[in-house]
Amino acid sequence: MNVSDLRGILAYIPQFREKVFVIAIDGAIVACENFSNIVLDLAVLRSVSIKVVLVHGIAHQLKQLSILLNTQLSNTTGIGVTDQKTYELSLMASSNVTFQILEALSTSDLRACATNAIVAHPFGIVGGIDYQLTGRIKKIDVSFIEYLLQKNIIPVIGPIGYDGEGKSYRINSDSVAQFVAESLQAEKLIYLTPYPGILNGEGKLIRELDVSSALEFHKTFSKDMAEPIRSKLEHAIHACKNGVNRVHILDGRMDEALLSEIFSNSGVGTMIYANQYESIRQARRKDIGSILKLIQEPIEADEILPRKGTDIARDLPFYYVFERDNQIVGCIAVYPYPKTSQAELACLSVAKNYENQGIGRKLIRFAEKLSSEQGFKQLFLLSTRAYLYFMQKGGFKEADPSILPLERKLKYEKNGRRSKVLYKSLNG
């Protein structure tokens, strides 16, 4: 790891601090060579105050036990019928995997605890089939898990549910993870699997799918998908529809997959995300307080020209806000200079917790579209500290201050900030 990796990680910390990540690890991944690296990655997540809940599967270990003990399994996934023998082997496999995880976490000095947080009932008889010792999740003991998280203890949850009357049941671990993530309203649910993620019809990895596209994809391709990955996709869709923002399906065999997916914009697996309500709209008088809050830090850091509430009120028709789920998380101003057919992009700011999610770029594109629709031929801006951002992410080019409209040039010369002048031509 080099210093720039660390800087990259630090940029995400305000967004993720104290948030809950449910990490679901397939039994095959606990058994693979890379598991010790995953544990180190978990230590990194904990060190930046991300609350981690671990859920694990057992299919791999169950199959191994059945070979070792020469026993026929009624089912390996916890979805079909669980007969008495399979149930007994499931308990054995689950205890072994939980123990292995606890042991590995302790090597990184991480405190963890095996839990009985899944409250379950028998799945029952469905379509004439008695599912015997397969369970159905009734609820998750959220306060218990939250208590552990509060004490900096990682809850470890196996695919076994308890009915509170001395009986337990085999549950599918993908659905355990989905239920836990929904009940805790987790920021992320991450499945670590022995698959690269979700592949499209041509075998190429799909990086991102919003939940509606994921549903469409499932409709078309589910019959061609490997069962474990189809199961992850179905649970991911469910979780996204029920309050989990993002679900990631990653190759747990890959070194640093977890950190790369969480702490970079590109990612390495497939991310399925909830459709969030987003809009950019003209600012209203009641938004002035939120805008001032958004620009306060950048003003103090000399990133944005100082403005007061009265300045914003005067120029209100030129201000726009970015709303996500009814919260103002970004702003921008677009000033017109009709005489020279130019518009100025100004006062771009994104709330710290929402940085690196493409909101800045959406606001820039909005400013371009708006200026173009209003008939302007060129969008320019002045920047002291974010000029590389506008050049690298927004496609702006550096220019001489002489391109500025006269009245703007006079202000530029007067304020002495020596900002860089950038511009972009607008086509039609």
Ligand SMILES: CC(C)(COP(=O)(O)OP(=O)(O)OC[C@H]1O[C@@H](n2cnc3c(N)ncnc32)[C@H](O)[C@@H]1OP(=O)(O)O)[C@@H](O)C(=O)NCCC(=O)NCCS
């Ligand atoms: C600059 C700012 C608007 C970016 O908003 P954002 O929503 O986080 O930006 P995006 O999500 O579109 O882009 C993030 C990318 O830009 C990069 N980036 C962010 N600020 C940068 C800067 N000052 N210089 C170079 N790159 C920068 C990020 O590292 C990230 O790169 P990656 O995609 O390769 O990982 C935001 O950081 C902000 O409000 N800064 C303070 C105010 C400011 O400087 N405004 C400009 C006034 S002229």
